[in-house]
Amino acid sequence: ETGVTQSPTHLIKTRGQQVTLxxxxxxxxxxxxxxxxxxxxxxxxxxxxxxxxxxxxxxFPPRFSGLQFPNxxxxxxxxxxxxxxxxxxxxxxxxxxxxxxxxxxxxxxTRLTVL
Amino acid sequence: QKEVEQDPGPLSVPEGAIVSxxxxxxxxxxxxxxxxxxxxxxxxxxxxYTYSSGNKEDGRFTAQVDKSxxxxxxxxxxxxxxxxxxxxxxxxxxxxxxxxxxxxxGTQLTVLP
Numbered sequence: 532e533t534g535v536t537q538s539p540t541h542l543i544k545t546r547g548q549q550v551t552l553x554x555x556x557x558x559x560x561x562x563x564x565x566x567x568x569x570x571x572x573x574x575x576x577x578x579x580x581x582x583x584x585x586x587x588x589x590x591f592p593p594r595f596s597g598l599q600f601p602n603x604x605x606x607x608x609x610x611x612x613x614x615x616x617x618x619x620x621x622x623x624x625x626x627x628x629x630x631x632x633x634x635x636x637x638x639x640x641t642r643l644t645v646l
Numbered sequence: 647q648k649e650v651e652q653d654p655g656p657l658s659v660p661e662g663a664i665v666s667x668x669x670x671x672x673x674x675x676x677x678x679x680x681x682x683x684x685x686x687x688x689x690x691x692x693x694x695y696t697y698s699s700g701n702k703e704d705g706r707f708t709a710q711v712d713k714s715x716x717x718x719x720x721x722x723x724x725x726x727x728x729x730x731x732x733x734x735x736x737x738x739x740x741x742x743x744x745x746x747x748x749x750x751x752g753t754q755l756t757v758l759p
Contacts, residue, residue, distance in 0.1 A: 535689075564746065573652070573734050573749030574690070587746055621689055625745070633745060634680070637689035 535624050535638035543644045544612050552607045552641045554622030562586070562627035563605040564635060565597060568619040580605055581627045609643075617645045649673050652735055652750025661759050665722040669735035669750045672716065676737040676748070679711050681720045684732045684752070693733075694720065725757045 536555045544550050556563050562581045566574035576589035580599035594610040603624070609616060619642050623635035652669045659665055667681075678697055682690035694709040696702045702709045708721040718737075722729055732754045736747040 562745070566747075571751070573650075573736075573751045574747070576746040576748070579746060589746065619687075623747075627745070634692055634695050635745075635747060636692060637682075639689045640687075642687070 535622060535636055537620075537622050537638040537641050539641060540639070541642045541644075543646065545646050546612055546614060548612050549608065549610045550612060550643060552609075552620050552622075552643070554605045554607070554624075554638060556603045556605070556622075556624030557636055560624040560626050560636075561603050562625045562633075563599055563603065564623045564625070565605070565607045566621040566623065567591075567616075568621055568640070570618070574621055577607070586627075612645045614645050617643060619643075647672065648751075649748050650735065650737060650750045653753050654751055656754040656756065658756045658758060659725055661725060661727060661757055663725050663757070665725050665729070665755060665757075667720040667722075667733050667735075667753050667755070669718050670716055671718075671737060671748075673737075673739070673748070674713075674716070675739040678738040679709070679718050680736040680738075680747070681707075681709055682734040682736060682749075683729075684734060686731075690734055727757045727759050730756045 564579040565577040568574040578588040579586045583599045599605045619640040621640045622638045625635045681694040684690045699713045706723045710719040732752040734752045735750040
């Protein structure tokens with residue numbers, strides 16, 4: 532069974548640029564959630580995709596957008612990067628079935644630095 | 647005020663000690679409670695998953711949930727240097743809501759050999 536993978540591992544961008552982060556979900560999972568983790572903080576929910584549809588969104592501006600593909604992999608896009616966007620971006624996959632057994636498994640993250 | 651509050655630490659204990667990690671929360675809709683372990687510059691790893699109030703044990707780890715007090719704990723017995731990491735509590739609401747997790751800010755634990 533393959534776990535959650537993310538690419539790239541590290542990324543350096545300048546303010547105003549755009550970035551795309553990628554996530555491959557764990558085998559058998561159809562739901563992907565994205566989180567932003569600033570240094571010394573817990574992860575903050577950005578949004579979730581279930582069967583290619585957005586299924587909830589946290590308190591993030593529209594310049595954070597996403598996609599989920601038919602194979603349940605996902606992308607997170609961030610436009611007009613700001614210095615505060617520097618963080619570890621985490622992808623978590625789960626099987627969106629019975630919520631009583633639904634647990635999220637995280638990838639290793641992509642560390643984004645905005646200069 | 648944050649929905650989930652967690653003692654930030656850092657916490658430093660000798661090898662073999664019993665460690666107690668705690669979170670409080672304000673949202674009574676939370677029903678599912680998790681503990682994740684995160685090593686430096688890695689993604690969180692699920693340790694424990696519990697539903698509603700009660701205790702759950704898995705090896706050296708015990709998770710407790712007290713919904714009446716809105717308080718959850720993770721106990722680590724016979725702590726090892728390999729347990730040194732940041733521990734994150736996380737929780738989620740009832741079916742019908744988005745299945746997002748709300749995290750505490752994490753407690754950094756160091757177990758000294």
